[in-house]
Amino acid sequence: MRFLLAAALLAGPAGAGEIWVTNELDDTISVIDTDTLEVIRTIQTGQRPRGITFANDGSVVYVCASDSNTVQVIDPDSGEVLHNLPSGDDPEQFVLHPDNRHLYIANEDDAITTVVDVESRTVVAQIDVGIEPEGMAVSPDGRIAITTSETTNMAHWIDTESRTLFANTLVDSRPRHAEFARGGAELWVSAEIGGTVSVFDVETQAELAKLEFEITGIHPDRVQPVGFEFTADESTVFVALGPANHVAVVNAATYEVEDYILVGRRVWHMAFNEDGSQLFTTNGVSGDVTVIDVASREPLRSIPVGRFPWGAALRPEAD
Amino acid sequence: MRALVMAALAALASAQSALADIELRVIYLRQEIARPPVLSDLDPVPADEGTRGAELAIAELATTGGFLGHSYSLDFVEVPQGGDLSAAAAAALDDAPVILIEAPADAVAAVSALPGAAGAILFNVAAPDPWLRDAEGCRANLFHTIPAANMRADALMQYLTVRRWTDLALIEGPFPADAVWADALRASAEKFGLRLREDMAWDFDGDLGRTAQAEIPILTQGFAGHDVLLVADETGDFGRYVLFNTWEPRPVGGSEGIVPVAWAPVLENWGASQLQNRFADLAERDMRPVDYAAWAAVRAVGEAVTRTGSADPATLRDYMLSDTFALDGFKGRPLSFRPWDGQLRQPIPVVSPRAMLAMAPFDAFLHAGNELDTLGTDAGESTCTAFGG
Structure with missing residues (x-):
């Protein structure tokens, strides 16, 4: 009966999007239906799942099972682990290269960035970076990968051709997340303890701007930027502010903060639905996901998920 | 693991051409002390307490430094019991501008008053005595990364207040460290309006490992009504036999049971597991409060070197005392130094042996500036004027 039910769900209405959320302390993924805003499946993973990303065509989903020291490759239809990738120790975040073949993985406990070929399932390179590597990004043209290191307080610039570092830029304390913007002309990096987001010019690696946040009634020490996401047109950035329990809305052109949205407790990461009208944030301490209406910048609903939700990814629609 | 880190450092250093060659020498200066005998030998104090924390911080700094052309070195100087710490300190000051001191408070005060120490940066990494931060002992060249006893006491009293455990009993051990801690607990109970219903000195002899079941219940039988029994037993002597052995079923706190600490093995959030x-990997044991204080001291001065691009002690000191200084201490908030007495402000975890119970300060305790200043001596209470306050 249970199997039947699952099969029925799988054959659900075409076009219903799914947000996949990793629950760090439950060893599960909660799958949220973007229409009904309900959890429709719970999938078992390895220990301490954090970073999550889908293959470009949606055929598989990659999950960092940090305490299992592996990246798991999961069939999104069956929810079954197809195989594990050699990831190096304690993988936390990763990014899939535009070639859809190479994963760049931050090994938090080892001060290494590991490059894995997902087809041959082999490690093709390990690059020494700073201590506690965390944030990972790759430029749209695939030429540059970025690792941020939380304890060394730097963004490390990796030439993906030679797989060596070509620059290291100092950022504020405990850098967490990195994203390229403006077609790869800018690099944005959040600093959790520094309380800032730095914007770098990719050509020169010079700092263009540093964003600060201020929320009435919340001490600046609690304003701790972690994950952030750009809208599809790159005009707006949503920045998770951790234990400030808010998401900041930033104008990506002027670098000005336009709004703060109240979400759940200790907000980590986020993902948009398919048309970009809704944003799903993972709230670690409150164990839920806040759905934000992007146009009105209002929270719509809280969805209970597993314990300590961390990563979030939109499942690409099957062609 | 260590070899791996070192190899990584070398690779990092070669990946980046030197920008500005800066070298910072740090010396860890320890006064060996006689530890009083305790009733149980279950938990010996490791011989490398403190030094390992400094060592780890140097290795971490070497990564950032490798990219920036900054290098750091660390040496240890140990003065035997009864040896002349000030002489060793004077020699160390000729050698290095940054000294970590692990010694009793009066010895720390003596070192900080040395003529050669005037332009140096000293870190007290072990002495909790509040007087060393007040008019009597504070110095403009002396920073404190170990929490003052009154910071830890305030953390515990905030916890008890939140739990509404308002009536307290106290047993104070016979050693100087016990007195410092008991005084801090008394003052803090008064500060937060808790009632100290019983206040007694520990004067039992004999092997409690054998007789605890018999003696502790009798001792506590006559205590006035209390919600929590506090023990001031900082050497780890009798406190372990009090737990779960009281006449009335009461939680124990202070030095045993519910303990406010700078650092403990049970911390795992806020990236703490990575530091643990x-x-x-480095020390093959758990990180202890003095390790953490030494680690924080080296990371603090390193943060100042990184951000200022200077190894000049005056420049580093100014930066460490400025508003822009922020140290990631793996306790969920940036750490910084109080500009009135040089104390590192920091959250204080309240822990049991197997879990973090809570992290002070608590939401209910508000502050006009920084809630971390609800723990310990706030600006308005400080009698220290050495920092220009």
Whole structure:
């Protein structure tokens, strides 16, 4: 009966999007239906799942099972682990290269960035970076990968051709997340303890701007930027502010903060639905996901998920 | 693991051409002390307490430094019991501008008053005595990364207040460290309006490992009504036999049971597990409060070097005392130094042996500036004027 039910769900209405959320302390993924805003499946993973990303065509989903020291490759239809990738120790975040073949993985406990070929399932390179590597990004043209290191307080610039570092830029304390913007002309990096987001010019690696946040009634020490996401047109950035329990809305052109949205407790990461009208944030301490209406910048609903939700990814629609 | 880190450092250093060659020498200066005998030998104090924390911090700094052309070195100087710490300190000051001191408070005060120490940066990494931060002992060249006893006491009293455990009993051990801690507990109970219903000195002899079941219940039988029994037993002597052995079923706190600490093995949030793992790889044991204080001291001065691009002690000191200084201490908030007495402000975890119970300060305790200043001596209470306050 249970199997039947699952099969029925799988054959659900075409076009219903799914947000996949990793629950760090439950060893599960909660799958949220973007229409009904309900959890429709719970999938078992390895220990301490954090970073999550889908293959470009949606055929598989990659999950960092940090305490299992592996990246798991999961069939999104069956929810079954197809195989594990050699990831190096304690993988936390990763990014899939535009070639859809190479994963760049931050090994938090080892001060290494590991490059894995997902087809041959082999490690093709390990690059020494700073201590506690965390944030990972790759430029749209695939030429540059970025690792941020939380304890060394730097963004490390990796030439993906030679797989060596070509620059290291100092950022504020405990850098967490990195994203390229403006077609790869800018690099944005959040600093959790520094309380800032730095914007770098990719050509020169010079700092263009540093964003600060201020929320009435919340001490600046609690304003701790972690994950952030750009809208599809790159005009707006949503920045998770951790234990400030808010998401900041930033104008990506002027670098000005336009709004703060109240979400759940200790907000980590986020993902948009398919048309970009809704944003799903993972709230670690409150164990839920806040759905934000992007146009009105209002929270719509809280969805209970597993314990300590961390990563979030939109499942690409099957062609 | 260590070899791996070193190899990584070398690779990092070669990946980046030197920008500005800066070298910072740090010396860890320890006064060996006689530890009083305790009733149980279950938990000996490791011989490398403190030094391992400094060592880890140097290794971490070497990564950032490798990219920036900054290098750091660390040496240890140990003065035997009864040896002349000030002489050793004077020699160390000729050698290095940054000294970490692990010694009793009066010895720390003596070192900080040395003529050669005037332009140096000193860190007190072990002495909790509040007087060393007040008019009597504070110095403009002396920073404190170990929490003052009154910071830890305030953390515990905030916890008890939140739990509404308002009536307290106290048993104070016979050693100087016990007195410092008991005084801090008394003052803090008064500060937060808790009632100290019983206040007694520990004067039992004999092997409690054998007789605890018999003696502790009798001792506590006559105590006035209390919600929590506090023990001031900082050497780890009798406190372990009080737990779960009281006449009335009461939680125990202070030095045993519910304990406010700078650092403990049970911390795992806010990236703490990464720090715990790195430390365990290096030292093959758990990280202790003095290790944490030494680690924080080296990371603090390193942060100042990184951000200012200077190794000049005056420049580093100014930066460490400025508003822009922020140290990631793996306790969920940036750490910074109080500009009135040089104390590192920091959250204080309240822990049991197997879990973090809570992290002070608590939401209910508000502050006009920084809630961390609800723990310990606030600006308005400080009698220290050495920092220009």
